[in-house]
Amino acid sequence: MIGGCIAFVTRLLTGGTARWHGCLPEPKQRIYYANHTSNLDFVLLWSALPRSLREKTRPVAAKDYWSSAFRGFLAQHVFRAVLIERKKVTRQSNPLESMLQALSEGESLIIFPEGTRLPGDALGPFQAGIFHLAKARPEIECVPVYIENLNRVLPKGEVLPVPMLCSVHFGTPVCIEEGEMKTNFLERARNAMLSLRPL
Amino acid sequence: MNSEVRLLFAIVGGLLVVASIAGVILRRTVKSESGQRVVENLVARVNAWWVMCIVFGAALYIGQTATLVMFCITSFLALREFITLSPTRRGDHRALFWAFFVITPLQYWTLAVHWYGLFVILIPVYAFLFIPIRTAWSGDTEHFLERTSKVQWGLMVAVYFASYAPALLMLKIPGFEGKNALLLFFLVFVVQISDVFQYTWGKICGRRKIAPLVSPNKTLEGFLGGGLSACAAGAGLWWITPFTPLQAAGMAAVIVWMGFFGGLVMSAVKRDRGVKDYGELIPGHGGIFDRIDSLCFAAPIFFHLTRWWFC
Numbered sequence: 001m002i003g004g005c006i007a008f009v010t011r012l013l014t015g016g017t018a019r020w021h022g023c024l025p026e027p028k029q030r031i032y033y034a035n036h037t038s039n040l041d042f043v044l045l046w047s048a049l050p051r052s053l054r055e056k057t058r059p060v061a062a063k064d065y066w067s068s069a070f071r072g073f074l075a076q077h078v079f080r081a082v083l084i085e086r087k088k089v090t091r092q093s094n095p096l097e098s099m100l101q102a103l104s105e106g107e108s109l110i111i112f113p114e115g116t117r118l119p120g121d122a123l124g125p126f127q128a129g130i131f132h133l134a135k136a137r138p139e140i141e142c143v144p145v146y147i148e149n150l151n152r153v154l155p156k157g158e159v160l161p162v163p164m165l166c167s168v169h170f171g172t173p174v175c176i177e178e179g180e181m182k183t184n185f186l187e188r189a190r191n192a193m194l195s196l197r198p199l
Numbered sequence: 200m201n202s203e204v205r206l207l208f209a210i211v212g213g214l215l216v217v218a219s220i221a222g223v224i225l226r227r228t229v230k231s232e233s234g235q236r237v238v239e240n241l242v243a244r245v246n247a248w249w250v251m252c253i254v255f256g257a258a259l260y261i262g263q264t265a266t267l268v269m270f271c272i273t274s275f276l277a278l279r280e281f282i283t284l285s286p287t288r289r290g291d292h293r294a295l296f297w298a299f300f301v302i303t304p305l306q307y308w309t310l311a312v313h314w315y316g317l318f319v320i321l322i323p324v325y326a327f328l329f330i331p332i333r334t335a336w337s338g339d340t341e342h343f344l345e346r347t348s349k350v351q352w353g354l355m356v357a358v359y360f361a362s363y364a365p366a367l368l369m370l371k372i373p374g375f376e377g378k379n380a381l382l383l384f385f386l387v388f389v390v391q392i393s394d395v396f397q398y399t400w401g402k403i404c405g406r407r408k409i410a411p412l413v414s415p416n417k418t419l420e421g422f423l424g425g426g427l428s429a430c431a432a433g434a435g436l437w438w439i440t441p442f443t444p445l446q447a448a449g450m451a452a453v454i455v456w457m458g459f460f461g462g463l464v465m466s467a468v469k470r471d472r473g474v475k476d477y478g479e480l481i482p483g484h485g486g487i488f489d490r491i492d493s494l495c496f497a498a499p500i501f502f503h504l505t506r507w508w509f510c
Contacts, residue, residue, distance in 0.1 A: 015279075155289050
């Protein structure tokens with residue numbers, strides 16, 4: 001119920017319209033990968049999904065940001081986020097393990113392959129994580145998502161949001177080909193996201 | 200509810216019912232694919248009109264505070280559409296926060312406390328000074344003049360001009376005490392019925408385009424036919440205003456003219472930004488700004504004409 005309210009309020013505040021260009025909101029297991037522009041962006045993407053999909057989709061988020069009492073509660077009980085370590089990655093806290101675990105439980109994931117936020121609307125290079133996920137589970141389609149304008153709602157380092165109309169564009173799924181090299185796949189995935197960017 | 204208000208509710212309700220019935224009939228009779236699209240858009244527009252009329256009617260009926268809140272929200276949403284389309288930068292963030300969450304409510308607060316002196320200068324003077332100061336403070340000088348102008352322009356049109364409509368509520372017109380809501384109804388009705396008439400006349404017999412580059416849907420036939428019909432409608436409503444029938448027709452003519460220019464200017468902004476509509480909040484119409492652009496331009500002129508000659 002809290003989740004429903006959050007999704008409703010987010011859509012209300014951001015005008016967050018989902019635009020399904022390259023695929024439909026079907027109940028398939030998927031990896032949604034999006035551009036990372038703001039701390040709110042997985043909330044917006046998650047809210048843009050229909051409820052039935054939302055219940056089977058877990059965002060991947062940074063443990064250090066989402067572990068305070070309030071955020072931790074939201075992350076754990078509302079968004080059911082897969083929290084990963086960004087600072088001290090060891091063999092025990094390898095972020096890929098927890099993501100693969102969630103995938104094997106039949107959940108869809110929301111990931112941000114740039115890893116960090118760049119100022120403005122530049123799209124940074126992709127980290128290798130998405131490649132390893134796709135290689136481990138080649139049957140799951142990777143859906144590129146471009147979140148438009150959210151960096152203007154809450155730029156990096158700001159606390160107070162400005163109400164701006166945002167859109168969430170869903171593109172044509174990308175699947176890894178047999179024996180495809182890392183650089184090639186990352187390049188393809190990144191271009192698929194870039195092609196969603198409105199001019 | 201007095202008899203005047205009852206009659207107005209009946210008129211507006213009747214118009215909506217007629218429009219809805221026309222939509223049903225057209226849906227059955229129009230067969231061509233392009234015609235079907237026009238009819239679907241028409242039906243969506245009429246349905247949205249129902250919602251808008253109910254919201255506006257309810258706010259007017261409840262009273263001044265409800266009306267001010269409704270207009271404040273409208274301004275907020277229109278400003279949001281405007282700023283979304285204007286490229287702003289990181290350095291504008293704080294200035295925008297002030298524009299949305301402080302200046303906009305403050306403007307309507309001056310109306311709530313009937314502080315005319317601050318109402319007229321808050322945005323043209325104080326916001327005009329504050330926005331560039333706050334933006335310069337953030338240290339980003341790229342496209343500085345364009346960026347600050349856009350924020351100021353958005354505030355002027357979406358907030359300042361729009362707030363002139365509910366400002367009618369604080370006018371003291373001798374012999375018209377307690378009936379100012381009717382004057383606001385008159386303004387909004389003439390503006391909107393003029394848009395509706397111009398659309399209808401344009402669809403039925405529009406040939407010659409007035410401004411093909413700026414607003415390809417505006418035709419000479421639509422403007423003349425729609426404008427004259429709206430003046431007639433305004434004159435027919437003289438009994439809810441402090442005007443004589445002739446004065447009401449003249450006021451309606453001014454409202455129609457300014458409304459037309461409002462639509463033209465705000466279309467030019469849309470063309471410049473490469474979009475067709477400001478948003479998609481109102482099905483069939485586009486965004487809030489697509490619906491209130493003519494009101495924003497007509498309201499200040501109507502307000503001042505009334506204030507100079509009838510107060």
